[in-house]
Amino acid sequence: MKLKIAVLPGDGIGPEVTKEAIKVLKAIAQEFDHSFQFKYASVGAVAIEKFNDPLPKKTLDLCKSTDAILFGAIGDPRFDNDPSAKIRPEQGLLRLRKALGLFANVRPVKAYDTLLAKSPLKRDIIKGTDICIYRELTGGIYFGEKTLSDDGNHATDLCDYTREEIERVTHLAFKAAQSRKQKVTLVDKANVLETSRLWRKVVTEIAAEYKDVKLEFLFVDNAAMQIILNPKQFDVILTENMFGDIISDEASVIGGSIGLLASASVGEKYAMFEPIHGSYPQAKNLGIANPIASILSAAMLLDHFKLFEEAELIREGVERSLKLNITTPDLNTKYEHISTSKVGDFIEDFINNPK
Amino acid sequence: MKLKIAVLPGDGIGPEVTKEAIKVLKAIAQEFDHSFQFKYASVGAVAIEKFNDPLPKKTLDLCKSTDAILFGAIGDPRFDNDPSAKIRPEQGLLRLRKALGLFANVRPVKAYDTLLAKSPLKRDIIKGTDICIYRELTGGIYFGEKTLSDDGNHATDLCDYTREEIERVTHLAFKAAQSRKQKVTLVDKANVLETSRLWRKVVTEIAAEYKDVKLEFLFVDNAAMQIILNPKQFDVILTENMFGDIISDEASVIGGSIGLLASASVGEKYAMFEPIHGSYPQAKNLGIANPIASILSAAMLLDHFKLFEEAELIREGVERSLKLNITTPDLNTKYEHISTSKVGDFIEDFINNPK
Ligand SMILES: [Mg+2]
Ligand SMILES: [Mg+2]
Incomplete structure (x- = not known):
């Protein structure tokens, strides 16, 4: 199957966890002979910084021209502490849902x-x-x-x-x-x-x-x-x-x-997949963010296109990582330093070599 | 203190549990030299039976002429299974709250x-x-x-x-x-x-x-x-x-x-005290209903009149009964046959002889 996927990494830990989801999707594409094309765009605080708009027209246009959207997280403490701010990162998400008619x-x-x-x-x-x-x-x-x-x-x-x-x-x-x-x-x-x-x-x-x-x-x-x-x-x-x-x-x-929970927002024409956790800015770039919610969002994306076997393989990889304690510090009581990307690597390996 | 208390036992296990609450209030009155006068009236399914009205005027008038209301429970399966019934026991409670302006x-x-x-x-x-x-x-x-x-x-x-x-x-x-x-x-x-x-x-x-x-x-x-x-x-x-x-x-x-939870509904002039559990009709007259929620409702009634020491003594009696496993079968893993009235007796004794 050919899929064009819009990737909106957003703020805080959004880019880090989304990166692992894409790593996993690429492994799936390779193993099952699909072609997934990823197109990146800005949303949230990073989009305000660059374009003074949490949902630039370019981003929305991209979303409308792709088959599905993989979303990271949105929100930045600079805006939370300024109640007078008229432009807020969160508006990017609300406007996106509305513009795409995501009713469920x-x-x-x-x-x-x-x-x-x-x-x-x-x-x-x-x-x-x-x-x-x-x-x-x-x-x-x-x-x-x-x-x-x-x-x-x-x-x-x-x-x-x-x-x-x-x-x-x-x-x-x-x-x-x-x-x-x-x-x-x-x-x-x-x-x-x-x-x-x-x-x-x-x-x-x-x-x-x-x-x-x-x-x-x-x-x-x-x-x-x-x-x-x-x-x-x-x-x-x-x-x-x-x-x-x-x-x-x-x-x-x-x-x-909460680091494990994925979600989908679905409409007549469009569908967006995102972890339910927020942008968790305190953890940004520390390599401690749990990528599993984002990886499971990627599995929901595959379900949406009826690629059930592929989605199931991702879920098996996630369960295996949990079982073997290949998890980030929020869940790991055994090993101290398994990073965001190490979790992604493990699940990628599992997809390449399920055992 | 002199208090005139309207007692509305209602349906199902309401009368049984309310009886124990009154037993306890009488013990408090005796120990602390208060005068509590209890006036009974019908509400709910029993009132429909007798007066074709879940909140007869006589009942409402009584409530308005007393200092506080002790309420049992309301509801009867005969009405639940008849969606066409125009007159329902629950209307008695809603109308009572409204008529007495119980806003909290x-x-x-x-x-x-x-x-x-x-x-x-x-x-x-x-x-x-x-x-x-x-x-x-x-x-x-x-x-x-x-x-x-x-x-x-x-x-x-x-x-x-x-x-x-x-x-x-x-x-x-x-x-x-x-x-x-x-x-x-x-x-x-x-x-x-x-x-x-x-x-x-x-x-x-x-x-x-x-x-x-x-x-x-x-x-x-x-x-x-x-x-x-x-x-x-x-x-x-x-x-x-x-x-x-x-x-x-x-x-x-x-x-x-849920058999332990009391509540109060309070307005400018009136106040009503009731367990949060329902009428539990399957347990009616079996002596297995837990009276503690009703007894704790009586304690809230005393709090309302700033009789804090009295209310506290009831609560101590309840805690003691729980500690010693003097509880009805819903809570009791040790003794099988401690009845509704035995629990009331124990707390009454405790009030007469706190130790
Ligand atoms: Mg919410
Ligand atoms: Mg409720």
């Missing part, structure tokens, strides 16, 4: 056997957890109309959903469930919210088209409990934008390390 | 040393956790305007807050923090929501009146992580209605048993 955020959460001890949750609670969260990303209260009264004493935010917005992410979630454990749990608050009742109605209708997938409902407050009490009960979780923000961040804690 | 929900969450093994979280994560959550209860998106388009394909919910709504619960939270660990964490989503920015502004202004209390901010998605990663960092959590619903249910998991 996909977040797998897995408890790796070798890392169970790292989790704040007990081993028997999390062992075997394998969840995929589908969060609607461009609607709901985050994007609804906002008002503030003239005297500044009365504020409103509107949560707003249409059938179409619900349908498209729902189809993605059900399709994913078909090749997983055939279960979708809709998280909502249908006992109180009108938008949640619309979600429940639309999702129930669509579920009828996927007879092999079981649909369950869970109120968001109960979901926040169940994710801790019994995460193994979940397969695919489908939910609206704000509930997805809360629930997916809560679930990210299960695995014991 | 207060939920303490504590990790008892003797129960650390029960928690899904690891011992060293939760040991020492002692949080009190102040949730705004009558505003926000649960009560804002709802719309559904004529074709049924577009729904909205409005999140709506005024300065006054924020102020009153904020004062309660800061006053509570003064006699605790002097810290309030405001949970919001001020990077996205206008209502959250209003919360942040108003709470920051009020914080200036409480110089001894430290104010911190946390986005709700991060809060959902931090409650699992490091619950000990929190003292008082202050938040709006829906975030409070999610966060307080999530936090309820920490202690390892």
Whole structure:
């Protein structure tokens, strides 16, 4: 397969971890005889520095002309400490999602056997957890109309959903469930919210088209409990934008390390893959950043193009590296100095010589 | 002190657990020379049965004429399985909160040393956790305007807050923090929501009146992580209605048993105290219901009238019962047949003879 991939390394540790993901993708291309072409562009603080714009037109144009986007991380403390800054690195990501119509955020959460001890949750609670969260990303209260009264004493935010917005992410979630454990749990608050009742109605209708997938409902407050009490009960979780923000961040804690979590943001035409961790500027250029989330984002990219065998090989390499303690210091209790690039090298070698 | 207390036992296990709370309150009255008068009234499914109304006027009038309300539990499976039922037990509670103007929900969450093994979280994560959550209860998106388009394909919910709504619960939270660990964490989503920015502004202004209390901010998605990663960092959590619903249910998991969690709902004039568990109809009349949440609700009632020494004695009795395994089967790994009333008897004895 021929793929043209836009690479947006971004800020902080973004470039370092993205480099390892590309190393791994190149190994896959070689082993499976694919042709992956990588095109680089600036985003975030580095783009503000060079072009005074966190999302330069050149970058957006590149994204629109490629098959997929591999994204690093965004954010710089120089901007965080200046609340008056009008131009912010984070705008680059929000504008990119909007411009590309990325309406679904996909977040797998897995408890790796070798890392169970790292989790704040007990081993028997999390062992075997394998969840995929589908969060609607461009609607709901985050994007609804906002008002503030003239005297500044009365504020409103509107949560707003249409059938179409619900349908498209729902189809993605059900399709994913078909090749997983055939279960979708809709998280909502249908006992109180009108938008949640619309979600429940639309999702129930669509579920009828996927007879092999079981649909369950869970109120968001109960979901926040169940994710801790019994995460193994979940397969695919489908939910609206704000509930997805809360629930997916809560679930990210299960695995014991945010340095392992990949995500995809998907639209009709475009798809972007990125680690969920931030730019972690304190670690920049120290060779200590964990590249696994970025490498697993590359695996999600391959999944997106149905290169399942290739993606699986990357995941096997990751599991092997965890098992053998070939990990960066955030996870490594045994060896002290395994660097970002050494982890990438190990997984690259594994792909060239799986054993 | 003279107190007239309305007792609304409600449905399922409500009457059994409330009976033990009253047993304990009577022991306190005797030991400390108070006069507590108990007045009973119907609410929930039992009220529907007798009066065809989950909140009969007589009940509401009684509540308005007393100093405080002790509430059991509400809900009956006969109604849950009939989605067409117009009259539902739960309406009794919602109408009661509204009629009494109970604008703040207060939920303490504590990790008892003797129960650390029960928690899904690891011992060293939760040991020492002692949080009190102040949730705004009558505003926000649960009560804002709802719309559904004529074709049924577009729904909205409005999140709506005024300065006054924020102020009153904020004062309660800061006053509570003064006699605790002097810290309030405001949970919001001020990077996205206008209502959250209003919360942040108003709470920051009020914080200036409480110089001894430290104010911190946390986005709700991060809060959902931090409650699992490091619950000990929190003292008082202050938040709006829906975030409070999610966060307080999530936090309820920490202690390892929902059968221990009490709550208060407080307004300008009235205050109601109730366990957070439901009516648990399967356990009705079996003598297995855990009365501790109801007994701790009685302790919160005493706190409300500044009877701190009395409340503390109840809590000591509860801790002693946990330590000695004088607990109902949900918690008891050692003895099989300690009943609801035996637990109440033990705490009553402890109050009469603290040692
Ligand atoms: Mg988030
Ligand atoms: Mg709740």
